[in-house]
Structures are given as structure tokens and as C-alpha cells.
Amino acid sequence: MTIYSLYIYDRHCACIYYHDWHRLKKPKPANEGVLLPNVTKGDVSNPRNTLNTTSGVVVASGETQLPSAGPSATAGNALPFDEEAKLVYGVLLSLRNMVKKLSGREETFVCYRTSNYKMQLFETITGYKFVMLTDPSAANDLVRNGLRQIYIGPFLDHVVRNPLITMDSRESGIDNDLFRAGVDRIVRHVTIFS
Amino acid sequence: MAVFSLWVINKAGGLVYQKDFPAASKPDGLAVLTSNEYLVLAGTLHGIHAITSRLSPIGPSSGAEVIEGETFKMTIRLTPTGVSTLSFTTKPN
Numbered sequence: 001m002t003i004y005s006l007y008i009y010d011r012h013c014a015c016i017y018y019h020d021w022h023r024l025k026k027p028k029p030a031n032e033g034v035l036l037p038n039v040t041k042g043d044v045s046n047p048r049n050t051l052n053t054t055s056g057v058v059v060a061s062g063e064t065q066l067p068s069a070g071p072s073a074t075a076g077n078a079l080p081f082d083e084e085a086k087l088v089y090g091v092l093l094s095l096r097n098m099v100k101k102l103s104g105r106e107e108t109f110v111c112y113r114t115s116n117y118k119m120q121l122f123e124t125i126t127g128y129k130f131v132m133l134t135d136p137s138a139a140n141d142l143v144r145n146g147l148r149q150i151y152i153g154p155f156l157d158h159v160v161r162n163p164l165i166t167m168d169s170r171e172s173g174i175d176n177d178l179f180r181a182g183v184d185r186i187v188r189h190v191t192i193f194s
Numbered sequence: 195m196a197v198f199s200l201w202v203i204n205k206a207g208g209l210v211y212q213k214d215f216p217a218a219s220k221p222d223g224l225a226v227l228t229s230n231e232y233l234v235l236a237g238t239l240h241g242i243h244a245i246t247s248r249l250s251p252i253g254p255s256s257g258a259e260v261i262e263g264e265t266f267k268m269t270i271r272l273t274p275t276g277v278s279t280l281s282f283t284t285k286p287n
Contacts, residue, residue: 084249112258114256
């Protein structure tokens with residue numbers, strides 16, 4: 001089971017965290033000034049990134065150094081990261097409302113699957129949405145459990161209880177080293193045991 | 195596995211056919227909505243289907259094929275002519 005990426009959104013509909021693992025088609029760098037600071041890191045020297053390192057990398061708006069894009073950088077239809085994050089959120093919100101409306105009960109949207117990937121949602125009562133993109137064969141329970149573990153573990157410990165991070169701020173994401181390492185640890189744990 | 199409903203959506207995203215099958219057991223089944231609401235939902239789904247094919251992290255992908263809630267799932271099949279068929283079913287366990 002391969003896990004491609006994780007997005008976390010808060011109740012202000014903003015992307016406050018992004019982490020990717022085995023993503024082949026990297027997004028173009030976010031447009032200047034649109035992405036909140038502290039959402040993700042530039043991944044130029046990422047040891048996990050075994051693919052072409054001259055392709056477009058995700059850069060938060062605070063970063064000034066952009067690697068010079070090689071000729072293979074970005075197929076014509078790669079989206080900038082901030083637009084992609086908004087699209088993911090839009091799809092998520094629309095599907096959630098649709099499922100609720102169609103069923104007539106208090107029904108939650110769980111996941112959708114395409115031929116290439118599967119997107120799963122875990123939502124907390126406080127309005128935080130944890131979205132994970134995996135390969136299509138991933139078992140729902142495993143991924144849902146993994147997202148729950150991320151919420152119970154690193155999220156509560158290193159974000160909610162962290163005095164240096166203001167939650168629900170409209171100006172900043174929640175990226176920090178401890179949280180990133182905790183998320184990484186849980187995701188690798190999930191992928192090993194499947 | 196019981197089928198609740200069947201929709202057919204044309205290439206432009208408009209709902210052209212819909213048939214509901216009454217649910218066998220009481221708690222299952224979809225809500226009954228007005229026909230206008232069904233038209234709006236079908237159009238929304240058509241758009242979402244297009245967006246999901248763009249969001250793939252690994253290269254070109256089809257649009258969403260299965261969308262799951264907790265008690266039901268929706269299966270979408272897109273034909274080469276652009277007509278999509280949706281079926282709403284219970285989730286087999």
C-alpha cells in the first residue's frame with residue numbers, strides 16, 4: 001500500500017499542512033503570497049525524493065531560493081500547489097455535502113476511488129479535515145485508523161498542545177519539525193503493516 | 195447488495211434518466227428529493243468527476259469511479275461517448 005500525500009485543512013477552509021511521500025507528479029511552486037507560511041517545506045535535498053530532483057518542488061511563499069527548473073520540469077498541466085490544495089478542498093466539501101443531502105441522514109463521506117488513487121477523509125468535530133491520497137488498493141480501515149492515529153498522537157501533542165503554534169489563525173500553517181517527524185513515523189508504520 | 199437508484203448523466207452534465215428502487219429494509223435507502231435537487235446534484239457530480247481526474251498524484255487518471263459514504267456507495271461508469279451511469283447501492287461487507 002503506497003501513500004502519496006496528506007493534506008490537513010482547518011475550519012477556515014485553508015490548507016494548514018501538506019506532506020507527501022511517493023508522489024510522481026510534483027506540483028509547480030505555489031504562487032507568491034498566496035500560500036500561508038508554515039505549511040510545507042521545500043524538498044530540494046529530500047533523501048526520500050528518489051525521483052528527478054530538478055523537477056518542480058513545493059515551496060512555501062517564505063522561501064526565496066527556487067531550484068533552476070530543468071527541461072523535464074512540469075508537464076504543461078501540473079497545477080501550482082496552492083490551486084491544487086484548493087481544488088482538493090473543493091472536491092472534498094462538495095462530496096461531503098452531496099453525501100449528506102442524498103442520504104437524508106447524518107451520513108459522512110468516507111472516500112472516493114479513481115483508477116489511479118484513492119482519497120480518504122477523516123474529519124474531527126472541531127472542523128479539521130485530514131485528507132490522505134493513497135493507491136487504489138488501500139484498505140479503508142487501515143488508512144482511517146492511520147489518520148486517527150495522526151490526530152491522537154502528533155496532532156494533539158505537537159500542534160494543539162504546542163504554545164508556539166496558534167491554531168485557527170488565518171495567517172499561518174502548523175508545520176513544525178516534531179509534528180512532521182511524528183506524521184512520517186506513523187505513515188511508515190501503516191505502510192509496513194499492510 | 196441492494197441497488198437504491200440509477201442515474202444516467204449526459205455528456206454536458208445534465209441528468210437525463212433516473213430510477214429509484216424502494217429499499218428493502220427500513221434504515222437503508224436514499225432520501226427522496228425534488229427533481230430540481232437531483233438535477234443540481236447530477237451537475238455537481240459531473241464537475242467533481244472531471245476535477246478528480248486532475249488531482250491524481252501520479253499522472254493521468256480516470257475520474258472518480260466509486261464514492262463511498264458510511265452506508266451506501268455510488269459507482270460511476272463513464273462511457274467513451276461521455277455519458278456516465280451512476281448506481282447507488284448498499285455497501286457489501
